Amino acid sequence: MIEAGPPAPPLEIAGLTVDYGERRAVDRLTLTVRPGEIYGLLGSNGAGKSSTIKAIVGLLRPTGGAVRVFGADAVGDGLLAKRRIGYVPEAALLYEALTPREFLEFVSGVRGLPPAEASERLRAYAAAFRLDAELEEPIATLSNGTRQKVLVIAALLHLPGLLVLDEPLNSLDPRSVKIVKELLRRYVADGGRGALLSTHTMEIAEELCDRVGILDHGTLLAEGTVDQLRVRAARGDASLEDVFLRLTRQDEGLPEAVASLRGL
Amino acid sequence: MAEGGARRLARTAFVELAFQATYGLRQGNPLPPTGGRGLPAKAGRRVLQSKVLIAALLAFLTLGTAFLIGLAPNPVYRPAGLSVPMYRVGLVSGLLGVDVGLLWWTGLQALPSLLGAPILEVLRPLPIPPATFRRTAAIVYLRLFDVPAGVVAVGTPLAVGLALGPIAGVAVVPASLCAVVFALALALETARFFVRRIQGARGGGGSAILRWAYLLLWLLPAFGLLAFATAGPPFLRALSALGATHGIGPPDLIAAVFPVPLALWPILSGGVGAVPPPVAGVALGAGSAYVGLAAVAGAWLVRSVGATAVLPARRSPERGAAPLAVRSQRAAWAIVTKDVRIASRTPGFAFLLLLPLLDAVALGLVTYAGAPGTGATRAVAFGAVSVAALLATFFGPAFFALEVIAQSYARTLPIAARSLVLGKVSLIALVYVAAGALVLGITALRLSAPAVFAAFVAAELPAVVAAGLLEMGLLLRWARTRGLPVTSLYASTWNVVLVALPGLLLAVAPLAAYGAAGLAAMAAVALAELAAVAPLVLRREGR
Structure with missing residues (x-):
C-alpha cells in the first residue's frame, strides 16, 4: 500500500527567475508558505516583490523556475492555481464602470460560487466594512480605501487556500485595518490555509507575519521568524526595521544622509 | 509660461x-517582456x-x-x-x-x-x-x-x-x-x-x-x-x-x-x-x-x-441600499453581463452594441415607409439579415477590447479561455439576433411574414457564431504569442482589419450562397462554417 505523502503547502516557489529584457528582477528565488502561516515578503523598491507576486497570480510568465499553489503548477496550469488564490493587488485597478455589487457578482460568477453562499458572505463582509451605502455606486466614484475594501472582499469571497496580499492595508482607515488584520489571522489559522503578504511597513510585518523573507535585488537575502532575523543581524532587541536595514546594508551611510538634509 | x-x-x-492607450500600465498591465x-x-x-x-x-x-x-x-x-x-x-x-x-x-x-x-x-x-x-x-x-x-x-x-x-x-x-x-x-x-x-x-x-x-x-x-x-x-x-x-x-x-x-x-x-x-x-x-x-x-x-x-x-445622490444578493451565473454569462454593464456606462462600447440595433431600427423604418409588397418579403428579410450580420461581425472583435479594462485584476481570476471566447461570441450573437428581431418587429407591421424573417435570421446565425469564434480565437492567439497585453491588439487598426476581415468573409459566404442557390444553401453553408470553426477554436481554447 502506498502511503499518501504530506499535503502540498499553500505556496512553493523554486528557482523563480523573472527578466525584463536584460534586467533581472527576480533571481532564482526559492521560498515556501506553510499551512497556517502568514509569510511576509519585505524588500526595498525594485527588490522584486511585485514581480514575484505577479508571477504567482499569473500576471507575468517567469523566465524560469516553478510556482506551485497546493501542488498545482501556477505557470503550466494557471487556472487551477488561480482557483485557489485570493489576491489583493497593491493598486485598486478595477472595473470603474461597475458598482461593487456588480463587480463582486462578476467575480463570484467566474469563480462558480453558489449564489446563496456568495450573497451571505458578501452581506457579512459589507456589514463589517460598512460598505452598504457604496455597493450601488460606480467604482469610479469611490475612494481608494473603499476600493481596497472591495478588493479584500473579492479575495475572500471564495474562501481561497492561499491569500496573496500586496500592501493590503494601504489606503484603509484604522477601523478597516483592524478588521483586515483580525480577519487574516483567523482566516489563516483555519484549516491549512496560508498567506503571502508583501509590505514596506515593518510594523505590519512584525505584528502579522509568522516568518518573513527579505528580498534584495531579486534574491532572498534572509528568511525566518523576526527573532531569527534579529540573531542573524546581530541586533538582539532591534526593531524589524533596523534588522531589515542592517541585512540589506541600507544602514550604511544612513546617519550621514539624514545629517546632510539638515538646514534644507 | x-x-x-x-x-x-x-x-x-x-x-x-x-x-497608456497602447500598453495600459496605469491599468496594472506589466511591461512587455522586451523591456x-x-x-x-x-x-x-x-x-x-x-x-x-x-x-x-x-x-x-x-x-x-x-x-x-x-x-x-x-x-x-x-x-x-x-x-x-x-x-x-x-x-x-x-x-x-x-x-x-x-x-x-x-x-x-x-x-x-x-x-x-x-x-x-x-x-x-x-x-x-x-x-x-x-x-x-x-x-x-x-x-x-x-x-x-x-x-x-x-x-x-x-x-x-x-x-x-x-x-x-x-x-x-x-x-x-x-x-x-x-x-x-x-x-x-x-x-x-x-x-x-x-x-x-x-x-x-x-x-x-x-x-x-x-x-x-x-x-x-x-x-x-x-x-x-x-x-x-x-x-x-x-x-x-x-x-x-x-x-x-x-x-x-x-x-x-x-x-x-x-x-x-x-x-x-x-x-x-x-x-x-x-x-x-x-x-x-x-x-x-x-x-x-x-x-x-x-x-x-x-x-x-x-x-x-x-x-x-x-x-449620484445616495439612496437606500438595495437588497444584497448575488445572482447565479455561469462564467461565460458572467462575462456577458459584465460587458453589457460596462458598455452601459462607456460610450465607446455602448456604440458597438447600439449601432447595429439602431441600424436595424433605421432599416425597419425605411422598409416600413417604403411600403413594400408581399412579394418583397424575402428581399427585405435578406437585406435585414445581411446588415445585422455584417455589423455584428465587423464590430464584434471590439468587444475583446473590454478585457483591457482592469485586466491586471481580471487575469488573476480563473477565467478559462473557452469561457472568455464563448462569452464574447454570445454577445455578438445576441446583438445579431436583437438587430434581426428589431427589423422583424417593425416590418411585421407592414409585412406579416414572421416565419420568413425568422428563417433568414436562423439560417445566418451559425455563420455569425462561426465568425465570432474565429475572430476571438485569432485575438486570443495573438495576445498569447506576441506576449502583449490584449490592449495592444487594438492599438493598431491593422490588427482589427486582419481579425475582422476573416470574420466578415465567413458572414458573407452564406449570403452569397443565398444569392446563388436559395435559403437552404445559405443555411447549409452557415452550418458547415460553424462545424469547421467551432472545434478548431474551442478545442484549442479548452485549456
Missing part, C-alpha cells in the same frame, strides 16, 4: 497618452498609424467625391432628374457629413483614454498658470485629431478645387473648417455628457434603463450620419426640388440645414445662375450663420477642453 511651454507640456502629455526602452516611441508610432489609417479613409472618400464631381456632367453617372449643380451639392454635402461623423467617431474612441487615465490631472498640482494648462489640454485634445482633421481641412478644398477650379476650392474652405470644428465640439460635448451623466450613474435596474436611454441619445449623431448615408436617394430628390417654387417654400428649407448651405458655396462661386436666387440667398445666410457658430464653438472648445480633461465623475 509662454505658448512654447504649453506645447512642451502637451508633447510630454501626449506621449503618455499614447503610451521598457523604445516602448514610448513604439506607442507613438502605433497611435500615429491609427490616425493615418482614418486619414487615409477620409482622403479616399474625398478623392472619390472629387472624381464623382468631375463626372457629374455625364448623365450616365448622375441620378435622373437631378441637375449637375445640385448633384454636386449633394456630393459635397455627403462628404462633409461623413467628415463630421468620422472625426467625431475618432474622438469617441480616443476620449476614454484621455479621461480614464489621469494624464492631465498629473499636471494640476504643478505651478502651471491656468491659461497654460488650458492651452496644454487643448493641444493634447487637438493632437488626437490632427492628421484626419488636416485631411478634412486641407484635402477637401484641394479636391474640390481640382474638380471645379481654384475659386470653388477656396469657397469650400469655410465648409471644411466648420466640419472640423463641429466634429471636435461634438466629441467634447458628448465626452462631458458622459462624465456628468453616465460615469457616475448608480447600479440597479431603473438606473440601467436610464443609462441606456442616455447612451441612445448620446449616439444619435452617429445614427444621424447612418441615416444620412442610407437616406441618400431621398436627400438627392429633395435637392432636385430646390427652387421649384417661386420664392422660398418648405422644400427649400433643406438649403438651411448643415452642411447643405456651405456645400452650395463652391457651386455658387461658379456663378449664381447655377442655383435659384432665393436658394442662393438661404445658402449665403445660413452658411454665414454656421461659420459664426463654428467660431463660437471653436472658442468654447479651447475654453472647455481643459476643464473637461480633469472633470471628476459626479456621484
Whole structure:
C-alpha cells in the first residue's frame, strides 16, 4: 500500500527567475508558505516583490523556475492555481464602470460560487466594512480605501487556500485595518490555509507575519521568524526595521544622509 | 509660461497618452517582456498609424467625391432628374457629413483614454498658470485629431478645387473648417455628457434603463450620419426640388440645414445662375450663420477642453441600499453581463452594441415607409439579415477590447479561455439576433411574414457564431504569442482589419450562397462554417 505523502503547502516557489529584457528582477528565488502561516515578503523598491507576486497570480510568465499553489503548477496550469488564490493587488485597478455589487457578482460568477453562499458572505463582509451605502455606486466614484475594501472582499469571497496580499492595508482607515488584520489571522489559522503578504511597513510585518523573507535585488537575502532575523543581524532587541536595514546594508551611510538634509 | 511651454507640456502629455492607450500600465498591465526602452516611441508610432489609417479613409472618400464631381456632367453617372449643380451639392454635402461623423467617431474612441487615465490631472498640482494648462489640454485634445482633421481641412478644398477650379476650392474652405470644428465640439460635448451623466450613474435596474436611454441619445449623431448615408436617394430628390417654387417654400428649407448651405458655396462661386436666387440667398445666410457658430464653438472648445480633461465623475445622490444578493451565473454569462454593464456606462462600447440595433431600427423604418409588397418579403428579410450580420461581425472583435479594462485584476481570476471566447461570441450573437428581431418587429407591421424573417435570421446565425469564434480565437492567439497585453491588439487598426476581415468573409459566404442557390444553401453553408470553426477554436481554447 502506498502511503499518501504530506499535503502540498499553500505556496512553493523554486528557482523563480523573472527578466525584463536584460534586467533581472527576480533571481532564482526559492521560498515556501506553510499551512497556517502568514509569510511576509519585505524588500526595498525594485527588490522584486511585485514581480514575484505577479508571477504567482499569473500576471507575468517567469523566465524560469516553478510556482506551485497546493501542488498545482501556477505557470503550466494557471487556472487551477488561480482557483485557489485570493489576491489583493497593491493598486485598486478595477472595473470603474461597475458598482461593487456588480463587480463582486462578476467575480463570484467566474469563480462558480453558489449564489446563496456568495450573497451571505458578501452581506457579512459589507456589514463589517460598512460598505452598504457604496455597493450601488460606480467604482469610479469611490475612494481608494473603499476600493481596497472591495478588493479584500473579492479575495475572500471564495474562501481561497492561499491569500496573496500586496500592501493590503494601504489606503484603509484604522477601523478597516483592524478588521483586515483580525480577519487574516483567523482566516489563516483555519484549516491549512496560508498567506503571502508583501509590505514596506515593518510594523505590519512584525505584528502579522509568522516568518518573513527579505528580498534584495531579486534574491532572498534572509528568511525566518523576526527573532531569527534579529540573531542573524546581530541586533538582539532591534526593531524589524533596523534588522531589515542592517541585512540589506541600507544602514550604511544612513546617519550621514539624514545629517546632510539638515538646514534644507 | 509662454505658448512654447504649453506645447512642451502637451508633447510630454501626449506621449503618455499614447503610451497608456497602447500598453495600459496605469491599468496594472506589466511591461512587455522586451523591456521598457523604445516602448514610448513604439506607442507613438502605433497611435500615429491609427490616425493615418482614418486619414487615409477620409482622403479616399474625398478623392472619390472629387472624381464623382468631375463626372457629374455625364448623365450616365448622375441620378435622373437631378441637375449637375445640385448633384454636386449633394456630393459635397455627403462628404462633409461623413467628415463630421468620422472625426467625431475618432474622438469617441480616443476620449476614454484621455479621461480614464489621469494624464492631465498629473499636471494640476504643478505651478502651471491656468491659461497654460488650458492651452496644454487643448493641444493634447487637438493632437488626437490632427492628421484626419488636416485631411478634412486641407484635402477637401484641394479636391474640390481640382474638380471645379481654384475659386470653388477656396469657397469650400469655410465648409471644411466648420466640419472640423463641429466634429471636435461634438466629441467634447458628448465626452462631458458622459462624465456628468453616465460615469457616475448608480447600479440597479431603473438606473440601467436610464443609462441606456442616455447612451441612445448620446449616439444619435452617429445614427444621424447612418441615416444620412442610407437616406441618400431621398436627400438627392429633395435637392432636385430646390427652387421649384417661386420664392422660398418648405422644400427649400433643406438649403438651411448643415452642411447643405456651405456645400452650395463652391457651386455658387461658379456663378449664381447655377442655383435659384432665393436658394442662393438661404445658402449665403445660413452658411454665414454656421461659420459664426463654428467660431463660437471653436472658442468654447479651447475654453472647455481643459476643464473637461480633469472633470471628476459626479456621484449620484445616495439612496437606500438595495437588497444584497448575488445572482447565479455561469462564467461565460458572467462575462456577458459584465460587458453589457460596462458598455452601459462607456460610450465607446455602448456604440458597438447600439449601432447595429439602431441600424436595424433605421432599416425597419425605411422598409416600413417604403411600403413594400408581399412579394418583397424575402428581399427585405435578406437585406435585414445581411446588415445585422455584417455589423455584428465587423464590430464584434471590439468587444475583446473590454478585457483591457482592469485586466491586471481580471487575469488573476480563473477565467478559462473557452469561457472568455464563448462569452464574447454570445454577445455578438445576441446583438445579431436583437438587430434581426428589431427589423422583424417593425416590418411585421407592414409585412406579416414572421416565419420568413425568422428563417433568414436562423439560417445566418451559425455563420455569425462561426465568425465570432474565429475572430476571438485569432485575438486570443495573438495576445498569447506576441506576449502583449490584449490592449495592444487594438492599438493598431491593422490588427482589427486582419481579425475582422476573416470574420466578415465567413458572414458573407452564406449570403452569397443565398444569392446563388436559395435559403437552404445559405443555411447549409452557415452550418458547415460553424462545424469547421467551432472545434478548431474551442478545442484549442479548452485549456
